[in-house]
Amino acid sequence: MDFKSRLIHAGSDRDPFTGAAGVPLYLASTFDQRNAQSRKHDYTRSGNPTRDALEAAVADLEGGSVGLAFASGMAATSSVLMLFEPGDHLVVSEDVYGGTFRVMTTLLRRWGLQTSFVDSTDAQALEKAITPSTRGIFVETPSNPLLKITDLAAVAALAGERELISMVDNTFATPYFQRPLELGFDIVVHSATKFLNGHSDVLAGLAVTRNKELGKKLRFVQNAFGAVLGVQDSWLVLRGLKTLAVRMEASQTGASYLAEKLSTLPQMRQVYYPGLAAHPGRDVHERQASGPGAVISFELASTELARRFLQRCTLPLVAVSLGGVESILSHPATMSHAAMPPDVRKERGISDALIRLSVGLESPDDLWENIRQALDD
């Protein structure tokens, strides 16, 4: 079935007992164990029918075998990293999400996981960073906040050759535009807080494994570590998922329009958007994804101009996060990437004049008018 139909019907589109549209909220922490042979559930940390429906839906949408729902994107990523052992080494995209960088370089470093951050758009740099103790590669594409493009098929092939676990954060593209497991990746993680839920009202994370064996190992981590997604939040993400296709299409239309318009402004030092003709790696992105998505970053001519813009551009929220129905502006240097040391930020091209815009469902013309007036002298 087509992806759009699967969005509506994958997982659980009706309650088998009552025929109710959608899966009910099974607000139970525990399940009666008498005559339990026929029952699948015993305790909600280990499994809950509402969460199961979301996990089945995302496994289907990503084209994987096992889906798992976690309390946040960071809980999903951190739980995936629990598949490794002290002394193991990972090669990681250098401009990963700030929280991913933080957990890897603080908590997990203390615990013995080694990481090397490299420019994953450069296949040779990735390969060179592999050491005898490397066990995995973790990438993000398009990356946050510079929308850098990593060649997924090439990374999956390299990981396969070296018997490494390949992991990708697919939050920005969503399975609507990009399905890395189909390109050979082992694990996809998501902050479902963003586009998958889509309404800025839930914190959630998802992971999907390509094969059952890895899925079983991650299921063990999920139950043992316990960072599971709550029942009500599972239900909300399921509801949000239903409209993913129409939301992504509309937001992408707005983003493409705004990226072109922004590129014409004299106050712009650089506009980053995979749909722009000059965007580095655009050809790779077009090969592996069906659209450029809904996130744009741009660097203004000065930090002062960026500060003033954030004060004067009033239609979008100024907030961390992205992927909601409302447009959201953020300032990576003081928000999403504040956890990254200033010298590392600078080295990675995240200047103080950089702004990220997640385009929501407002009229693109209203957004443009609001942006334009905010940049007037």
Ligand SMILES: *Cc1c(COP(=O)(O)O)cnc(C)c1O
């Ligand atoms: C937000 C985000 C995360 C972290 O997700 P939370 O739900 O906030 O824990 C991870 N990766 C990317 C790309 C994100 O945007």
